[in-house]
Amino acid sequence: MFDFGFTELFVIGLVALVVLGPERLPRVARQAGQWMGKLQRYVSDVKSDINRQMELDELRNLQKEVTDAARNIEGSFKSAVDETQSELNTIAKSFDDLSDSSQQSSGGVPPQTDWDKIYSVRRTRDRIVERRVEREKSLGVKRPKRRA
Template identity: 80%
Template sequence: MFDFGFSELFVIGLIALVVLGPERLPRVAKQAGQWMGKLQRYVADVKSDINRQMELEELRNLQKEVTDAARNVESSFKSTVDETKSELDSIAASFEGPASGESTSGGQPQTDWDKIYAVRRTRDRIQERRVEREKSLGIKRPKRRP
């Protein structure tokens, strides 16, 4: 804190001996030492309190960041689940409901060929949706060789 050399301390001690005298100097030195110890303990307590408050604030900030990140992950997960669910519902609806020109009576295909073509059309629609989604996400697929 203060930069006192040995020579300065020696001069201060000599002046204190002359002013206070040999009887009172030990008591004054003892009292000064006690005050210095109390001051050092007080400063150390203040430093530790400040450090604890800073660490507590850092932990609060970290907790806030983790909570925000968890909310972001949860919302993206929910949106992905909702999107997938809607796609699966549309696929299920295409299987359940007849498309135009697929059947002539009661919503059910008349022959096995009608069923086969309905499945192929559904598979082609799924493939088209997959390709569109990959294009929107920027995913490039390798070209197939004929």
């Protein structure tokens, strides 16, 4: 901290011995040592507080970046869900149109159950669920396990 050489310290010690005397010099030296220790602890506390503040600022910046990324992912996920929903709506509408046209052509007789259509709709739903699960896995989203 200060640039004192051995000779300067020797002269200061000799002057202190002459001024204070051999009886009071040890007490004064001990007191000066305690003050220096307190000063060093205070300086180290201030340094640690400054470091903590800097780390806290870095953590806040990191948190902001993570929340922004989460919002971006959420937006892209919502847009994908909206697109899928619109596709499902068009598929449902086309099925409704087919069922309406089959009812009109049959003359009011309720149509027979078309198991192929039902299974194709179920397969489509299963594929959508599988895609959603794959996307969540790729994004790192953990899903709760289903109960049996």
